[in-house]
Amino acid sequence: MKKILVTGAGGYIGSVLVPYLLKKKYKVLAVDRFFFGNFLKKNKNLSCLYQDIRTIDKKYFNNIYAVIDLAAISNDPSGENFSKETYEINHIARFRNAKLAKKQGVEKYLLPSTCSNYGKVKDNKIANEESKLNPLTHYAKANSMAEKDIIKLASNKFCVTIFRQSTLFGYSPRLRLDLAINGMTYGIFKNNVLPVMRDGTQKRPMLHIKDAARAMEYFLKTDNKIINKQIFNIGDNTANYSIIELVREFKLIFKNKFKIKWYGTPDQRSYSVSFDKINKIGFKTKYNAEYGILELINKFNKNKIEKKSINITLEWYKELENMNNVIKNCSINNKILKL
Ligand SMILES: NC(=O)c1ccc[n+]([C@@H]2O[C@H](COP(=O)([O-])OP(=O)(O)OC[C@H]3O[C@@H](n4cnc5c(N)ncnc54)[C@H](O)[C@@H]3O)[C@@H](O)[C@H]2O)c1
Numbered sequence: 256m257k258k259i260l261v262t263g264a265g266g267y268i269g270s271v272l273v274p275y276l277l278k279k280k281y282k283v284l285a286v287d288r289f290f291f292g293n294f295l296k297k298n299k300n301l302s303c304l305y306q307d308i309r310t311i312d313k314k315y316f317n318n319i320y321a322v323i324d325l326a327a328i329s330n331d332p333s334g335e336n337f338s339k340e341t342y343e344i345n346h347i348a349r350f351r352n353a354k355l356a357k358k359q360g361v362e363k364y365l366l367p368s369t370c371s372n373y374g375k376v377k378d379n380k381i382a383n384e385e386s387k388l389n390p391l392t393h394y395a396k397a398n399s400m401a402e403k404d405i406i407k408l409a410s411n412k413f414c415v416t417i418f419r420q421s422t423l424f425g426y427s428p429r430l431r432l433d434l435a436i437n438g439m440t441y442g443i444f445k446n447n448v449l450p451v452m453r454d455g456t457q458k459r460p461m462l463h464i465k466d467a468a469r470a471m472e473y474f475l476k477t478d479n480k481i482i483n484k485q486i487f488n489i490g491d492n493t494a495n496y497s498i499i500e501l502v503r504e505f506k507l508i509f510k511n512k513f514k515i516k517w518y519g520t521p522d523q524r525s526y527s528v529s530f531d532k533i534n535k536i537g538f539k540t541k542y543n544a545e546y547g548i549l550e551l552i553n554k555f556n557k558n559k560i561e562k563k564s565i566n567i568t569l570e571w572y573k574e575l576e577n578m579n580n581v582i583k584n585c586s587i588n589n590k591i592l593k594l
Pocket of ligand 1: 262263264265266267268269286287288289290291306307308309324325326327328329330344367368369370419420421422423424429431434568
């Protein structure tokens with residue numbers, strides 16, 4: 256059995272990817288600070304390691320077939336608030352992980368990056384892997400820097416693949432409601448109000464979380480000669496939506512029976528992306544927006560989901576920092592009442 260080290264394994268993607276890899280008969284070493292909790296079910300082929308990727312020891316990379324380096328500050332607003340940490344984690348720590356992996360004889364290193372790196376694509380053009388990046392935020396800049404440094408480590412013995420993911424949607428036990436489709440679906444579920452981010456013309460490719468997991472597993476089993484030192488956009492040519500086009504999808508599914516509430520200031524990021532390259536090596540997505548929306552509604556009903564700060568990445572990081580300060584200010588020898 257091949258062993259995969261997955262960093263950020265407790266996150267939104269990791270909580271779906273890890274069970275999928277276990278099902279596909281891989282062993283997994285799940286590395287995370289587990290800031291959002293640990294939703295990974297016990298399994299004889301899974302071990303969890305509570306470590307920070309900024310300081311992780313090289314010994315954990317021994318006897319690993321591949322690293323999937325998901326750990327990151329995972330969206331633009333969090334990157335703006337925690338910019339120093341975003342460069343430390345998304346760029347420096349993942350570059351360090353890739354170097355440790357190479358040194359310890361790991362065969363493949365997969366860097367989950369983002370289509371956000373395209374920033375604003377002008378004149379309705381479609382960005383492909385060769386397009387010049389235009390990262391507009393600290394999050395996108397840190398990811399672009401990681402891509403640039405890490406791809407140079409590729410060699411005959413060390414396969415490096417970078418994949419730029421579309422904006423994800425779909426259910427994960429570590430539920431993110433700060434992703435466009437997930438947040439919009441929650442609004443309909445909660446009170447029949449669709450929250451729509453201004454001004455609605457911004458374009459984004461969308462990708463179901465199960466397809467993201469499938470793509471990563473596809474890279475694990477694809478011949479290194481095909482994917483080494485390569486960058487792939489992950490998504491589907493039919494899933495480049497403007498937010499207004501997404502509203503139309505919701506109207507079709509819910510027969511127009513909801514109100515619309517605009518929020519935010521106009522989003523500068525707008526990009527349509529080509530997925531021809533990943534299609535050419537044989538990968539196609541399976542799950543469309545409608546599938547994801549209906550799946551989410553089902554899960555929200557079944558699990559009686561109530562939105563909390565833990566479902567909004569930035570709110571939760573701020574809350575953790577505040578809680579940490581409160582605890583520090585009233586503890587003695589790291590203890591509260593039970594001295
Ligand atoms: N979700 C999306 O739409 C999307 C789109 C494109 C790219 N991505 C990328 O995919 C990756 C995973 O995204 P996600 O949606 O699962 O995010 P997430 O925030 O749910 O997960 C990130 C995980 O990393 C962990 N983590 C953060 N800093 C750490 C550190 N220093 N050491 C150890 N663990 C740490 C967190 O505890 C969390 O479990 C990120 O790199 C993100 O940028 C996500």
